[in-house]
Amino acid sequence: MEKLSFEYPASDEKPKRAHVGVVGSGDLEILLEPSQDAKAHVTVQTSVSGFAETWKAVLDRFFANYQGATIFDIRDCGATPGTVAMRLQQAVEVSRQ
Amino acid sequence: MTTTVQLSEDVLALSTRRSYIEMNARARAAQLLDAGAFRELLGPFDRVESPWLPMQGIVPQWDDGCVVAKGTIDGVPAVAIALEGKFQGGSIGEVCGMKMAIALALARQDCERGIPTRAVLSLESGGVRLQEANIGELVIAEIYAELIALRKYVPVIVVIAGMTGCFGGMSLAAGLASYVVMTRQARLSMNGPEVIEQEAGIEELDARDRPLIWSICGGAQRHATGLADMLVEDDVAEIAHAVRTLFKRGQPARLRSDAHDLYIERLGRLDPAQEWTADQIRAVCKEQMP
Numbered sequence: 001m002e003k004l005s006f007e008y009p010a011s012d013e014k015p016k017r018a019h020v021g022v023v024g025s026g027d028l029e030i031l032l033e034p035s036q037d038a039k040a041h042v043t044v045q046t047s048v049s050g051f052a053e054t055w056k057a058v059l060d061r062f063f064a065n066y067q068g069a070t071i072f073d074i075r076d077c078g079a080t081p082g083t084v085a086m087r088l089q090q091a092v093e094v095s096r097q
Numbered sequence: 098m099t100t101t102v103q104l105s106e107d108v109l110a111l112s113t114r115r116s117y118i119e120m121n122a123r124a125r126a127a128q129l130l131d132a133g134a135f136r137e138l139l140g141p142f143d144r145v146e147s148p149w150l151p152m153q154g155i156v157p158q159w160d161d162g163c164v165v166a167k168g169t170i171d172g173v174p175a176v177a178i179a180l181e182g183k184f185q186g187g188s189i190g191e192v193c194g195m196k197m198a199i200a201l202a203l204a205r206q207d208c209e210r211g212i213p214t215r216a217v218l219s220l221e222s223g224g225v226r227l228q229e230a231n232i233g234e235l236v237i238a239e240i241y242a243e244l245i246a247l248r249k250y251v252p253v254i255v256v257i258a259g260m261t262g263c264f265g266g267m268s269l270a271a272g273l274a275s276y277v278v279m280t281r282q283a284r285l286s287m288n289g290p291e292v293i294e295q296e297a298g299i300e301e302l303d304a305r306d307r308p309l310i311w312s313i314c315g316g317a318q319r320h321a322t323g324l325a326d327m328l329v330e331d332d333v334a335e336i337a338h339a340v341r342t343l344f345k346r347g348q349p350a351r352l353r354s355d356a357h358d359l360y361i362e363r364l365g366r367l368d369p370a371q372e373w374t375a376d377q378i379r380a381v382c383k384e385q386m387p
Contacts, residue, residue: 001154019141022121023158024183031141031159047156075156 002049006042006059010035011067018094021087023075028084031073032091038069046076054081062088068095115333117258118282122164122181125219128333129177129256129340130168138165139196147190149229158184163193165200171341175215176204182221182261189266190226194236201243201253208250216247217254217340218274223289224265237266244273248352252276254343256336257283257316257325264289272324273354276343278336279316279325286314312375322382324353359385 014034021029035041040063044055058081072091079087104112117125127135139145141159150157162184166177178197180187189197197218204214225233247253252275257263262284263271271277271285279285288296290304290313303309312318320328326343329335366381367373 001151001156017142019159022181022183023156023185024181027183029141029158033142045151045156047154073159075158077156 002044002046002052004044004046004052004055006044006056008040008042008059008063009067010038010040010069012038013068015068015070015092015095016097018091020090020094023077026078026080026083028074028076028079028087030075030087030091031071032095033071033073035069035071040066040068040070040072042072042074044074044076046074046078048076048078055084057081058084058088061085066092068092070095110330114330116331117333117336118260118280118331120333121183122162122179122219122221125258126164126166126177126179128337129179129217129219130166130170130175131172134168135177136167138167138200140164145192145196147192147226147229149190149232150185153228155185155228161190161192161196162187163196165196170215170217170344173215173344174207174212175217176200177217177219179219180221180267185226187220187222187261187267188224188226189222189233189237189240190229191232191236193226194233194240198236198239198243201240201247205243205247205250208247213251215251215254215344217256218270219256219258220263220267220271221258221261222263222265222267223261224267234266237270240266240270241273244270248273248275252344252346252348254278254340256340257285258331258336259283259316262286262289262314264292275349275352276327276346277319277325277353278327278329278339278343279319280329280331280336281311281316282331283316284311284314285316285319285324290314318375318379321379 018032023029146157146159147161162181164179169175178200204216207214254276255271255274256278258280259282268287290310293302294304319325327339329339
Protein backbone atom coordinates (compact mmCIF):
# COMPACT_ATOMS: atom_id res chain seq x y z
CA MET A 1 0.00 0.00 0.00
CA GLU A 2 1.21 3.50 -0.80
CA LYS A 3 0.00 7.01 0.04
CA LEU A 4 0.58 9.84 -2.44
CA SER A 5 -0.42 13.48 -2.44
CA PHE A 6 -0.59 16.09 -5.16
CA GLU A 7 -1.53 19.75 -5.40
CA TYR A 8 -2.76 21.79 -8.36
CA PRO A 9 -3.66 25.47 -8.78
CA ALA A 10 -7.41 26.09 -8.99
CA SER A 11 -9.96 28.81 -9.64
CA ASP A 12 -12.42 29.85 -6.94
CA GLU A 13 -15.09 27.50 -8.30
CA LYS A 14 -16.36 25.63 -5.23
CA PRO A 15 -18.01 22.40 -6.33
CA LYS A 16 -20.62 20.47 -4.35
CA ARG A 17 -19.38 17.29 -2.74
CA ALA A 18 -19.58 13.98 -4.57
CA HIS A 19 -18.89 10.32 -3.89
CA VAL A 20 -18.31 7.73 -6.61
CA GLY A 21 -16.87 4.24 -7.00
CA VAL A 22 -15.98 1.37 -4.74
CA VAL A 23 -12.70 0.01 -3.34
CA GLY A 24 -13.13 -3.22 -5.26
CA SER A 25 -10.71 -5.06 -7.52
CA GLY A 26 -9.77 -2.90 -10.51
CA ASP A 27 -11.85 0.01 -9.23
CA LEU A 28 -11.46 3.02 -6.94
CA GLU A 29 -13.47 5.26 -4.65
CA ILE A 30 -13.38 9.05 -4.88
CA LEU A 31 -14.65 11.58 -2.37
CA LEU A 32 -14.77 15.09 -3.79
CA GLU A 33 -15.27 18.08 -1.48
CA PRO A 34 -14.71 21.84 -1.82
CA SER A 35 -11.35 23.04 -0.51
CA GLN A 36 -10.84 26.11 1.65
CA ASP A 37 -8.11 27.64 -0.51
CA ALA A 38 -7.76 28.26 -4.24
CA LYS A 39 -6.06 24.91 -4.79
CA ALA A 40 -6.94 21.36 -5.62
CA HIS A 41 -5.58 18.81 -3.16
CA VAL A 42 -5.39 15.16 -4.10
CA THR A 43 -4.54 12.30 -1.79
CA VAL A 44 -4.26 8.79 -3.14
CA GLN A 45 -4.17 5.64 -1.08
CA THR A 46 -3.45 2.74 -3.41
CA SER A 47 -3.06 -0.99 -2.96
CA VAL A 48 -0.40 -1.06 -5.70
CA SER A 49 2.94 0.53 -4.82
CA GLY A 50 5.43 2.05 -7.25
CA PHE A 51 3.13 3.88 -9.65
CA ALA A 52 3.57 7.48 -8.43
CA GLU A 53 4.68 8.61 -11.90
CA THR A 54 1.60 7.09 -13.54
CA TRP A 55 -0.69 8.73 -10.99
CA LYS A 56 1.00 12.08 -11.64
CA ALA A 57 0.54 11.70 -15.40
CA VAL A 58 -3.17 10.84 -15.08
CA LEU A 59 -3.80 13.69 -12.62
CA ASP A 60 -1.74 16.23 -14.65
CA ARG A 61 -3.92 15.49 -17.65
CA PHE A 62 -7.14 15.70 -15.63
CA PHE A 63 -6.24 19.02 -13.97
CA ALA A 64 -5.24 20.53 -17.32
CA ASN A 65 -9.01 20.75 -17.95
CA TYR A 66 -10.43 21.06 -14.45
CA GLN A 67 -9.94 24.06 -12.17
CA GLY A 68 -12.31 23.45 -9.26
CA ALA A 69 -11.05 24.28 -5.75
CA THR A 70 -11.41 20.76 -4.45
CA ILE A 71 -10.16 18.06 -2.19
CA PHE A 72 -10.03 14.67 -3.93
CA ASP A 73 -9.72 11.73 -1.58
CA ILE A 74 -8.91 8.66 -3.64
CA ARG A 75 -8.92 5.04 -2.47
CA ASP A 76 -7.57 2.76 -5.17
CA CYS A 77 -7.71 -1.01 -5.55
CA GLY A 78 -5.59 -1.50 -8.65
CA ALA A 79 -7.63 0.52 -11.16
CA THR A 80 -6.12 1.11 -14.59
CA PRO A 81 -5.30 4.72 -15.62
CA GLY A 82 -8.35 4.65 -17.90
CA THR A 83 -10.66 3.69 -15.05
CA VAL A 84 -9.10 6.37 -12.84
CA ALA A 85 -9.67 9.04 -15.51
CA MET A 86 -13.31 8.01 -15.95
CA ARG A 87 -13.99 7.96 -12.20
CA LEU A 88 -12.46 11.47 -11.89
CA GLN A 89 -14.77 12.71 -14.67
CA GLN A 90 -17.72 10.99 -13.02
CA ALA A 91 -16.95 12.64 -9.66
CA VAL A 92 -16.92 16.05 -11.31
CA GLU A 93 -20.18 15.31 -13.15
CA VAL A 94 -21.89 14.23 -9.92
CA SER A 95 -20.58 17.36 -8.14
CA ARG A 96 -22.26 19.52 -10.80
CA GLN A 97 -25.68 17.83 -10.54
CA MET B 98 -43.27 -3.18 -47.61
CA THR B 99 -43.27 -2.75 -43.86
CA THR B 100 -42.57 -5.45 -41.37
CA THR B 101 -43.70 -5.38 -37.80
CA VAL B 102 -41.26 -6.87 -35.37
CA GLN B 103 -42.94 -8.96 -32.73
CA LEU B 104 -40.93 -9.17 -29.54
CA SER B 105 -41.61 -12.05 -27.22
CA GLU B 106 -42.72 -11.26 -23.69
CA ASP B 107 -39.38 -12.50 -22.37
CA VAL B 108 -37.48 -10.03 -24.52
CA LEU B 109 -39.80 -7.19 -23.55
CA ALA B 110 -39.40 -8.07 -19.88
CA LEU B 111 -35.62 -7.99 -20.25
CA SER B 112 -35.64 -4.60 -21.90
CA THR B 113 -37.85 -3.01 -19.23
CA ARG B 114 -36.17 -4.67 -16.27
CA ARG B 115 -33.75 -2.71 -14.08
CA SER B 116 -31.09 -4.93 -12.56
CA TYR B 117 -30.75 -4.85 -8.78
CA ILE B 118 -27.60 -7.00 -8.90
CA GLU B 119 -25.75 -4.38 -10.93
CA MET B 120 -26.46 -1.67 -8.36
CA ASN B 121 -24.02 -0.76 -5.62
CA ALA B 122 -25.01 -0.98 -1.97
CA ARG B 123 -26.07 2.68 -1.75
CA ALA B 124 -28.38 2.46 -4.75
CA ARG B 125 -29.83 -0.80 -3.43
CA ALA B 126 -30.67 0.74 -0.04
CA ALA B 127 -32.33 3.68 -1.82
CA GLN B 128 -34.42 1.32 -3.96
CA LEU B 129 -35.68 -0.64 -0.97
CA LEU B 130 -37.00 2.54 0.68
CA ASP B 131 -39.80 4.74 -0.64
CA ALA B 132 -38.72 7.11 -3.41
CA GLY B 133 -37.07 10.26 -2.07
CA ALA B 134 -37.05 9.01 1.54
CA PHE B 135 -33.40 7.92 1.59
CA ARG B 136 -31.29 9.54 4.33
CA GLU B 137 -27.91 7.93 4.89
CA LEU B 138 -26.49 7.58 8.39
CA LEU B 139 -22.70 7.56 8.81
CA GLY B 140 -22.11 7.93 5.11
CA PRO B 141 -18.74 8.14 3.38
CA PHE B 142 -18.35 11.88 4.13
CA ASP B 143 -18.46 11.10 7.86
CA ARG B 144 -15.24 9.18 7.27
CA VAL B 145 -15.78 6.40 9.78
CA GLU B 146 -13.66 3.62 8.36
CA SER B 147 -11.83 0.51 9.50
CA PRO B 148 -8.74 1.41 11.55
CA TRP B 149 -7.48 -2.15 11.20
CA LEU B 150 -7.19 -2.62 7.44
CA PRO B 151 -4.46 0.02 6.77
CA MET B 152 -2.32 -1.53 9.54
CA GLN B 153 -2.35 -4.69 7.42
CA GLY B 154 -1.59 -2.91 4.17
CA ILE B 155 -5.17 -2.99 2.87
CA VAL B 156 -6.90 0.08 1.46
CA PRO B 157 -10.08 0.80 3.47
CA GLN B 158 -13.33 2.25 2.15
CA TRP B 159 -14.96 5.35 3.63
CA ASP B 160 -18.21 3.61 4.56
CA ASP B 161 -16.48 0.31 5.44
CA GLY B 162 -18.68 -1.46 2.93
CA CYS B 163 -21.94 -0.90 4.80
CA VAL B 164 -24.68 1.55 3.87
CA VAL B 165 -27.26 2.38 6.54
CA ALA B 166 -30.21 4.53 5.52
CA LYS B 167 -33.31 5.75 7.27
CA GLY B 168 -36.50 6.28 5.33
CA THR B 169 -39.94 4.81 4.93
CA ILE B 170 -41.41 1.70 3.32
CA ASP B 171 -45.05 2.18 2.29
CA GLY B 172 -45.02 5.27 4.52
CA VAL B 173 -43.91 3.33 7.63
CA PRO B 174 -40.55 4.34 9.19
CA ALA B 175 -37.83 1.96 8.07
CA VAL B 176 -34.11 1.34 8.07
CA ALA B 177 -32.35 -0.20 5.08
CA ILE B 178 -28.94 -1.80 5.52
CA ALA B 179 -26.97 -2.82 2.44
CA LEU B 180 -23.58 -4.51 2.28
CA GLU B 181 -21.19 -3.79 -0.59
CA GLY B 182 -20.07 -7.17 -1.88
CA LYS B 183 -17.31 -5.68 -4.02
CA PHE B 184 -15.40 -4.20 -1.05
CA GLN B 185 -13.47 -6.96 0.75
CA GLY B 186 -16.14 -9.47 -0.29
CA GLY B 187 -18.76 -7.75 1.86
CA SER B 188 -16.89 -8.99 4.93
CA ILE B 189 -18.00 -7.87 8.38
CA GLY B 190 -15.43 -5.84 10.25
CA GLU B 191 -15.77 -3.76 13.39
CA VAL B 192 -17.11 -0.55 11.83
CA CYS B 193 -19.35 -2.12 9.21
CA GLY B 194 -20.78 -4.63 11.71
CA MET B 195 -21.35 -2.01 14.41
CA LYS B 196 -23.18 0.19 11.89
CA MET B 197 -25.54 -2.74 11.26
CA ALA B 198 -25.99 -3.59 14.94
CA ILE B 199 -26.61 0.00 16.05
CA ALA B 200 -29.02 0.65 13.19
CA LEU B 201 -31.03 -2.41 14.25
CA ALA B 202 -30.84 -1.31 17.91
CA LEU B 203 -32.16 2.17 17.04
CA ALA B 204 -35.02 0.61 15.09
CA ARG B 205 -35.83 -1.58 18.09
CA GLN B 206 -35.75 1.44 20.44
CA ASP B 207 -38.19 3.24 18.15
CA CYS B 208 -40.45 0.17 18.22
CA GLU B 209 -40.31 0.16 22.03
CA ARG B 210 -41.37 3.82 22.01
CA GLY B 211 -44.40 2.95 19.94
CA ILE B 212 -42.99 3.89 16.53
CA PRO B 213 -42.86 0.64 14.55
CA THR B 214 -39.70 0.78 12.43
CA ARG B 215 -39.17 -1.81 9.73
CA ALA B 216 -35.78 -3.26 8.87
CA VAL B 217 -34.64 -4.64 5.55
CA LEU B 218 -31.13 -5.95 4.94
CA SER B 219 -29.51 -6.45 1.55
CA LEU B 220 -26.78 -8.96 2.31
CA GLU B 221 -23.77 -9.64 0.10
CA SER B 222 -21.13 -11.07 2.34
CA GLY B 223 -18.45 -13.71 2.65
CA GLY B 224 -18.84 -13.52 6.44
CA VAL B 225 -16.53 -12.18 9.09
CA ARG B 226 -13.56 -10.08 7.94
CA LEU B 227 -10.55 -12.26 8.72
CA GLN B 228 -8.31 -9.20 9.22
CA GLU B 229 -10.54 -8.10 12.10
CA ALA B 230 -11.31 -11.63 13.26
CA ASN B 231 -12.30 -11.45 16.94
CA ILE B 232 -13.81 -7.98 16.81
CA GLY B 233 -15.70 -9.01 13.70
CA GLU B 234 -17.13 -12.06 15.45
CA LEU B 235 -18.13 -9.94 18.46
CA VAL B 236 -20.04 -7.43 16.34
CA ILE B 237 -21.71 -10.27 14.44
CA ALA B 238 -22.96 -11.57 17.80
CA GLU B 239 -24.35 -8.06 18.46
CA ILE B 240 -26.11 -8.14 15.09
CA TYR B 241 -27.75 -11.47 15.95
CA ALA B 242 -28.89 -10.21 19.35
CA GLU B 243 -30.40 -7.11 17.77
CA LEU B 244 -32.09 -9.07 14.99
CA ILE B 245 -33.75 -11.32 17.56
CA ALA B 246 -34.82 -8.33 19.68
CA LEU B 247 -36.19 -6.37 16.71
CA ARG B 248 -38.10 -9.18 14.96
CA LYS B 249 -40.45 -9.42 17.96
CA TYR B 250 -41.86 -6.04 16.98
CA VAL B 251 -41.68 -5.98 13.19
CA PRO B 252 -40.75 -8.46 10.49
CA VAL B 253 -37.08 -8.26 9.54
CA ILE B 254 -36.50 -8.99 5.87
CA VAL B 255 -33.26 -10.15 4.27
CA VAL B 256 -32.75 -9.73 0.53
CA ILE B 257 -30.00 -11.78 -1.12
CA ALA B 258 -29.57 -10.80 -4.75
CA GLY B 259 -26.01 -11.79 -5.69
CA MET B 260 -23.52 -12.01 -7.14
CA THR B 261 -21.35 -12.21 -4.01
CA GLY B 262 -23.86 -14.33 -2.12
CA CYS B 263 -24.50 -14.62 1.59
CA PHE B 264 -22.10 -16.80 3.54
CA GLY B 265 -20.63 -17.36 6.98
CA GLY B 266 -21.86 -15.08 9.74
CA MET B 267 -24.34 -13.33 7.49
CA SER B 268 -25.92 -16.60 6.37
CA LEU B 269 -26.87 -17.12 10.01
CA ALA B 270 -28.23 -13.57 10.08
CA ALA B 271 -30.42 -14.54 7.13
CA GLY B 272 -31.52 -17.59 9.13
CA LEU B 273 -32.65 -15.26 11.93
CA ALA B 274 -34.69 -13.05 9.61
CA SER B 275 -38.48 -13.21 9.54
CA TYR B 276 -38.38 -13.56 5.74
CA VAL B 277 -35.70 -14.18 3.12
CA VAL B 278 -36.01 -13.00 -0.49
CA MET B 279 -33.61 -14.43 -3.08
CA THR B 280 -32.91 -14.24 -6.79
CA ARG B 281 -31.78 -17.24 -8.84
CA GLN B 282 -28.32 -15.69 -9.04
CA ALA B 283 -27.98 -15.44 -5.25
CA ARG B 284 -26.39 -18.05 -3.04
CA LEU B 285 -26.97 -18.73 0.63
CA SER B 286 -24.75 -21.09 2.59
CA MET B 287 -22.82 -21.33 5.84
CA ASN B 288 -19.53 -22.33 4.18
CA GLY B 289 -18.79 -20.94 0.75
CA PRO B 290 -17.77 -23.39 -2.01
CA GLU B 291 -14.16 -22.14 -2.08
CA VAL B 292 -13.84 -22.75 1.65
CA ILE B 293 -15.26 -26.28 1.36
CA GLU B 294 -12.92 -27.09 -1.53
CA GLN B 295 -9.95 -25.72 0.39
CA GLU B 296 -10.75 -27.60 3.59
CA ALA B 297 -12.17 -30.89 2.26
CA GLY B 298 -10.44 -31.19 -1.10
CA ILE B 299 -11.57 -30.91 -4.69
CA GLU B 300 -12.95 -34.50 -4.63
CA GLU B 301 -15.49 -33.30 -2.07
CA LEU B 302 -16.53 -30.16 -3.95
CA ASP B 303 -15.25 -28.46 -7.09
CA ALA B 304 -15.81 -24.76 -6.41
CA ARG B 305 -15.52 -23.96 -10.15
CA ASP B 306 -18.45 -26.22 -11.05
CA ARG B 307 -21.02 -23.43 -11.18
CA PRO B 308 -24.11 -25.53 -12.06
CA LEU B 309 -23.29 -27.83 -9.13
CA ILE B 310 -22.70 -24.93 -6.71
CA TRP B 311 -25.95 -23.19 -7.66
CA SER B 312 -27.86 -26.48 -7.47
CA ILE B 313 -26.72 -26.72 -3.85
CA CYS B 314 -27.00 -23.18 -2.51
CA GLY B 315 -28.55 -21.11 -5.30
CA GLY B 316 -31.75 -19.12 -4.81
CA ALA B 317 -34.00 -21.59 -6.66
CA GLN B 318 -32.85 -24.54 -4.53
CA ARG B 319 -33.01 -22.56 -1.27
CA HIS B 320 -36.55 -21.49 -2.12
CA ALA B 321 -37.61 -25.02 -3.11
CA THR B 322 -36.27 -26.39 0.19
CA GLY B 323 -37.96 -23.74 2.33
CA LEU B 324 -34.85 -21.75 3.29
CA ALA B 325 -36.05 -18.70 1.35
CA ASP B 326 -39.61 -17.38 1.32
CA MET B 327 -39.70 -15.69 -2.07
CA LEU B 328 -37.82 -16.27 -5.31
CA VAL B 329 -37.69 -13.14 -7.48
CA GLU B 330 -36.20 -11.99 -10.76
CA ASP B 331 -33.22 -9.64 -10.72
CA ASP B 332 -35.48 -6.63 -11.05
CA VAL B 333 -35.60 -3.56 -8.81
CA ALA B 334 -39.38 -3.19 -8.99
CA GLU B 335 -39.99 -6.88 -8.31
CA ILE B 336 -37.63 -6.95 -5.32
CA ALA B 337 -39.10 -3.75 -3.86
CA HIS B 338 -42.58 -5.20 -4.34
CA ALA B 339 -41.62 -8.51 -2.68
CA VAL B 340 -40.29 -6.66 0.36
CA ARG B 341 -43.50 -4.62 0.66
CA THR B 342 -45.68 -7.72 0.25
CA LEU B 343 -43.85 -9.48 3.07
CA PHE B 344 -44.07 -6.48 5.41
CA LYS B 345 -47.82 -6.38 4.73
CA ARG B 346 -48.05 -10.09 5.54
CA GLY B 347 -46.82 -9.29 9.06
CA GLN B 348 -45.17 -11.77 11.37
CA PRO B 349 -44.52 -15.26 9.93
CA ALA B 350 -46.54 -18.17 11.35
CA ARG B 351 -43.30 -19.70 12.56
CA LEU B 352 -39.82 -18.21 12.52
CA ARG B 353 -37.31 -20.29 10.64
CA SER B 354 -34.96 -20.25 13.62
CA ASP B 355 -37.74 -21.67 15.82
CA ALA B 356 -38.15 -24.61 13.45
CA HIS B 357 -34.88 -26.26 14.52
CA ASP B 358 -36.61 -29.58 15.21
CA LEU B 359 -37.66 -29.68 11.55
CA TYR B 360 -34.10 -29.08 10.33
CA ILE B 361 -32.55 -31.55 12.75
CA GLU B 362 -34.99 -34.19 11.52
CA ARG B 363 -34.16 -33.29 7.92
CA LEU B 364 -30.43 -33.70 8.56
CA GLY B 365 -31.20 -37.11 10.04
CA ARG B 366 -32.80 -38.17 6.75
CA LEU B 367 -29.82 -37.11 4.66
CA ASP B 368 -27.07 -39.70 4.93
CA PRO B 369 -23.79 -37.82 4.26
CA ALA B 370 -22.16 -41.03 2.95
CA GLN B 371 -24.53 -40.91 -0.03
CA GLU B 372 -24.14 -38.36 -2.82
CA TRP B 373 -27.30 -36.27 -3.03
CA THR B 374 -28.57 -34.45 -6.10
CA ALA B 375 -30.48 -31.20 -5.80
CA ASP B 376 -33.72 -32.93 -6.85
CA GLN B 377 -33.31 -35.66 -4.25
CA ILE B 378 -32.81 -33.06 -1.52
CA ARG B 379 -35.93 -31.23 -2.70
CA ALA B 380 -37.88 -34.49 -2.58
CA VAL B 381 -36.80 -35.17 1.02
CA CYS B 382 -37.78 -31.63 2.06
CA LYS B 383 -41.16 -31.87 0.34
CA GLU B 384 -41.90 -35.22 1.95
CA GLN B 385 -40.98 -33.87 5.34
CA MET B 386 -42.84 -30.56 5.17
CA PRO B 387 -46.45 -30.68 6.36
